[in-house]
Amino acid sequence: MKIFRSVNAVQGALDRVSADGVRGWCASSPAVSIRVNGMPYFSAFCHVERRDVQAALGIEKPVGFNVPLRLALGDMVEVAGVDCQPLPGSPQRVGASAWLPVSAAQRPAFAPLEALLKAFGASHFKPFFKRSAELTAVALRGNNQPDMLVKLAGTPAHIADIKAFYRQVIEPHALPAPGLIPPSTTPLPNDYLIYRYVDGASYSAASQLSDSARQQVIQLLATLHAIPGGTLKRENTQQPYWQQLQRQVLRQALATLDIAYVRQIVSMRRLVQRLPTVLSHGDLHAGNVLVDDTEGALALIDWDRWGALPVGYDEACFLRGLPFRQALDYLPKQRDLRLGFAIISFWLGVVQNEQFRTTSQAQEMMGYIEGRL
Template identity: 30%
Template structure:
């Protein structure tokens, strides 16, 4: 399903037969790829999804003319349907040109703009509470702890909304580096360890306040417990799920990013630097959750090898990997991989007794 600026323009069937895809049952009939002719203007946003609404990898796409050098004129925000949410901010900051930046769900989560003193990134449309929490977290944790993250310059309000403005980090998300992205994991783990150490030293001063977004780990626990109570979905793992959730909840609670998927890790390959972004879900969470979410999609034995660390951290990573894998691939539960993960969880838990 192909849409331009939120409007469906056509439904296109996949046309290229791939025997390897068919053998792997990765599509209904083994066909992949499609061809569609579109009439586009500068700044148009193309989204491609399955009929069920699931976006294709790296969708949406932004159309830019070759001569644009990646920038769009700020005047485009005044009447373009995709940029109406940032029009007020562009007027307030006197932007000359901008680039939309997309979040994991394909929405415009931030805007890169030319400030006259160099590129910066604005996150518009926040509530005062959300913006204030992130601002305080930068001031109390990220800056004093020296966590690799773009510097927060200031907070600005327009009407009932707030905007946070950061330095621009010249990198691209870890998820878009293709094969070999795992080479950056040690650098990420260094930052997580620094965050955990700082969080332990200042735990009393970092109490989590009400009104926050609920931790994503809670949703994972609820789903697992719900499946454990439904005989038609538990597939014989009911007792294991109840045991696993109990064990994971008993793990040490460490200061965590809370939403560390690979789109939230930026990598500058030229300078060898990384930056962790989108800290609105920070919390004290079971050790291993951040790493399991970061490595989502990798096999369980691979995840544990890449992680290392204490038995508690290994159990957290392997246990949360199991919960994430069964969510993404329900058939995994009855596979050899699923049995191996369950066995490894029990072994790691036994070593902690």
């Protein structure tokens, strides 16, 4: 699941699309509508148990859907709630792990890729989409080039930030991330971020990863956090997810008119401000962990939000959806790390579901926080 979703956004996810059907969850709506290649196709009720999601949201009602359908390779599938807002993870392509022949670029959804495919001399490609259905990246395969992944949108400041982070952090410390390729060594224009394409499976929640994979990610985060930031600075200093999270938590607390609860949130904010900041991924949900299921190796992708963030932030984002005590057991026994993890986990819960603070999960987090003060 995505790390930050305001309470006003759709609470759900399109987890998987295949030739046999679609699977996901939606807590904002009792049913979902499914469109295929831009045309209405099917509607389904959300009546399947999803214990991982229900535990994270602190609710008992089933929120999952698992819809058998007959779909074709390359079909574009969109799923939305009854209010027509698309679910996170939508749209998805049937056979997203399969390479499409370049002839498939004739479909309207792939029209923006035509010039790029031609410049590369691609024989096959894999498109990747944002939640807004906008193309965000494409993997390219050609006869005389290694497979590459091209990010399609990025300001000069953003591109400079990523290059600096690779040069000063990822490469010298051998962090497992897709290699960055200089555009000058490719037939592509210079205004793209180009990576070596890494094959692997990604998941919508940490609960779907193996215990070994979760442990590996936490160990990698410990390595990352120990790297001194030094003179490393972003040209684009904004950290929108972290800033939005803080604002949304305080707004929701004030809206409750519950003075005791507002004081709790203000106390948490003061605690977080006193925690050390560490070099962080900034967007580490399970979907940004690629797992090689044959060898067990993994890579962290989408480092666009890297920066100095409170200790525990990355861990809270990554382990979200697991029961609090189970997630806590993955962390080193470091007071600041665990305290930051507990506070940010609580905040992530309440911004997605206003009633989360009344659940047993939230009470357990609050008890842990108060016990460390």
